[in-house]
Amino acid sequence: MKHLLSLFVALSSVPALAQRVPLVTPAEKAASASIEPNVLRAHVRFLAHDLLEGRGPGTRGDALGQAYIAAQFEALGLEPAGADGTYFQPFELVSVTGHPQTLSVRAPSGVEELKFHEDFIAVSGVQEAESRLDASELVFVGYGIQAPEYAWDDFKGMDLRGKTLLILNNDPEDDPNLFAGRTRLWYGRWDYKYEQAAKVGAAGAIILHTTASAGYPWQVVQSSWTGEQFELPAASGPRLQVKAWMTEAATRRVVQMAGADLETLIASARSRDFRPVPLGVTVATRFANEVRRRPTANVLAMLPGSDAKWGGEVVLYSAHHDHLGRKEGGKPGEDVIYNGALDNAAGVSGMLAVAKAFRALPQPPRRSILFAAVAAEEQGLLGSQYLAEHPPVPPGRVAANINIDGANIHGRTRDITVIGLGKSNLDGVITALAKTQGRVVKADQLSDRGFFYRSDQFNFARRGIPAAYFGSGMDFVGRPEGWGRQRRETWEAQHYHQPSDELRPEWDWSGAVEDVRLFFLLGAHVARDPELPRWNKGDEFEAARLAALEALKAPRTPPSSEGASK
Known part of the structure; x- marks a missing residue:
């Protein structure tokens, strides 16, 4: 009976919490409208241009990509979060x-x-x-x-x-x-x-x-x-x-x-x-x-939180800015540049669009927002590893990581894929947000590929940080059943990690817009929710999270009532 009473109390508190912390505020909904196809397309057009020669780690193209992202952060009025008052977190790679x-x-x-x-x-x-x-x-x-x-x-x-x-x-x-x-x-x-x-x-x-x-x-x-x-x-x-x-x-x-x-x-x-x-x-x-030794850098920017007590906690957005560079031994006239338009100029573009949406809010969210364009993902998640080992804030103060790797460039979907569904309590918020878009959440529809362990959120999860990582939906509006899977398989067979991963005029950005708006709304919700996200009991990363929180050695102070969501 005691356990049943506890369960009843826990369940009955959910509606009250939902009322106290609305899923989406009017200001957030309005700000999400700034995420538009032309915004996403324009960043990809530059980052995937031949002039950047595939953004291989330690190359001139890599440095140009970093400089472009830093300039965008500065234009948005975000604070530098790198070394020595810059947007850059430099580190060395061994080639x-x-x-x-x-x-x-x-x-x-x-x-x-x-x-x-x-x-x-x-x-x-x-x-x-x-x-x-x-x-x-x-x-x-x-x-x-x-x-x-x-x-x-x-x-x-x-x-x-x-x-x-x-x-x-x-x-x-x-x-x-x-x-x-x-x-x-x-x-x-x-x-x-x-x-x-x-x-x-x-x-x-x-x-x-x-x-x-x-x-x-x-x-x-x-x-x-x-x-x-x-x-x-x-x-x-x-x-x-x-x-x-x-x-x-x-x-x-x-x-x-x-x-x-x-x-x-x-x-x-x-x-x-x-x-x-x-x-x-x-x-x-x-x-x-x-x-050889080659320099590269993560590019970091911060939007400080508006709450004096919660501002020390951050929501971390990440997207890798690198790709594979140039192909060796190309034949005369052959395309030898791995432009990496979808992987991952599109992900960086999505993160920059999210940053723009946060700046469109009438005031910053209560928690701080950290944006990280990380290096050398294609070489083994090296930039996110370095960031996780040298974080600007302790892992216990990172509320969640939202990682953006790729984009849906085939049109609107009735679903969205959550890779790692069932691992954390972020699932509930994601499901509710997808419902506001008329969509449903599905677990990884290619679960045999191990995608959760193949992108940068893995390094943050290993430090205990609850992570949200998404794949494109596959149930496309106006398309027959199976069309989305066929498009996905064709892309992997013909364009994944190939020079043909280039920006194309036929790409339909409408689905990417809906996805990126959801990413923004998820981070905005986490940034004002009194409860920190957590891994589900027994998850492989739960122990690391508990250790990260214990390492803070000081109790969290509840936020003031001022600055509540409006």
Whole structure:
């Protein structure tokens, strides 16, 4: 009875809270009207222009993009939130350009030289002049996962020091009660797998690529993992010599050289009883690296909150400003610039439009708003990692992160996708806001791709900050069923991380306008809600949030009644 009474009291307080904190104020609704197609299009037109040469990290185009964003922040009257009274948070990247040619596979049956780019892609795992594997034994380690909460350990204590690990992409998905079924978790991401391989002392790691398991075709690996690669300066800890991907066809040949069957190995990896399988073959490669230091920067601006006591807390908007730069080895007359119009000039444009809407309010919101255009996302979420490690305010004072990566450029939808739906109590506000637009919220409609762990909100979530991240809806107004998914799949197959990601006159910005208006209204609501957003109980990031709040070591002071929403 006591528990039932507590539940009744909690539920009965919801209407009162909703009345005290309206979903949308008249001022916010009016300000959201400033978000228009021409505003979004204009920023993309500049940031994705050929003159910026793809905004590769540490390039002149990267610096031009940063300068443009800072100028827009200044024009809006936002305060600098970077270093030394500027809008810039500079940091250094280590650039490593490797030159692998072949991967030699030696078995009792013979030797095969796998071809770089066609059969495999490899990058250096060390920030040194040379990377090498010297007759390193190849061991199949299934999914390469250690997850105590699922009683899962693919390594089983085997000594893997100096070995090269062959690893499946994704995580086991047959059991809906194990690893969230088809929803990809952090355990299914390539960066997790390389990290785990290094922890067990491996010399190299090779991930088996399939379009289904990666969520993108081999050409994306070729474009994203060749040429200059970037990292933050190496901290102490274990490092792989070589990080690689291999095509399914090449992997099948290698496994056959070992006298094994790939399908049988994959099937065995789906069980908790799986044990690593030494394949009886060795791999070898050696290649020189060009190692350089390159400067880049996050671009940060603040709209100070209007409440004297709440102003120290912030709502963080983020969008990455970088892309892939120029394509190496282009043929004469070939387009070699990765313009990154949708990914992610469009996201930066959306964030700038949100900033404009906040400035259109008659007074700033009660909490402060921090805008962060972060660098080097395409190189492994490096700018957001640096920002999360060097935040202008403690993580416990960041109410929420709203990350914008991409845009809907195909028209209005009846739905909007919330990637990570079910992880935090932001879901309720998002659902209510979507309803005011006549739309419904849907969970990630491509949940097997692991999108929550593939953009900048992940680094903030790891520090405990509740994060909202969105994908375009797929139920398009005036279009037949399945049209939206088909457009999405066509884009990924033909334009994702390709030079063809350019601003096009046929793009329909009406859906992007509705989405960006929702992003603005969500942040505005969080900026005046007395309750801080929270991860749902038991979520993977809940403990980090509780630790961040505890680290503040001082109780939050309730806001004054002055400056309430009007």
